Amino acid sequence: MKESEKKTTQILDTSIIPEKEHGITTLFSIIEYPPALETCQIVLPDSNDFTKTIDISKKLRKIGKPIGTVDILIASTCINKGFELVTKDSDYENVKAVEPEFRLKIRR
Numbered sequence: 040m041k042e043s044e045k046k047t048t049q050i051l052d053t054s055i056i057p058e059k060e061h062g063i064t065t066l067f068s069i070i071e072y073p074p075a076l077e078t079c080q081i082v083l084p085d086s087n088d089f090t091k092t093i094d095i096s097k098k099l100r101k102i103g104k105p106i107g108t109v110d111i112l113i114a115s116t117c118i119n120k121g122f123e124l125v126t127k128d129s130d131y132e133n134v135k136a137v138e139p140e141f142r143l144k145i146r147r
Contacts, residue, residue: 047121047122047123047142048063048120048121048122048123049062049063049122049123049124049125049144050062050063050064050065050082050113050116050117050122050123050124050125051063051064051068051075051079051125051126052064052068052113052124052125052126052127052128052131053067053068053071053072053075054126054127054128055125055126055127055146056068056072056074056075056078056079057072057074059078060078060079061078061079062078062079062080063079063080063081063082063122064079064080064081064082065081065082065083065084065112065113065116066081066082066083066084067109067112067113068113069081071109082116082120082122084112084115084116085119087119088112088115088116088119089112089115091115091118091119092108092111092112092115095111095114095115095134095137095138096108096111098137098138099111099133099134099137102133102136102137104133104136106130106131106133106134107130110128110130110131110134111134114131114134114138114141117141117142118138118140118141121142122142123142123143123144124141124142124143124144125144125146126143126144126145126146127145127146127147128145129145131143131145132145
């Protein structure tokens, strides 16, 4: 299988889950929207994700575009694990600006 044909694991953000999406999400999205336990598998953060969160937070503050901590934790988890985040939240575009390897799919 070619590299371009590999299926990317997608993480569903809280803004997508209420649309009855089934898939994978983070612990933070479960906390924000507990009904997701019925439709989603959970990815847990590790210490590397928290370290990455601090790094991203510093970069966002440096460019004058800080966003919520939970959003940064979700993005960090996706970056470190090579997942693509599916969301309606355009704040994540700020993360993409400072972390080009962040895989992001914004649904409008």
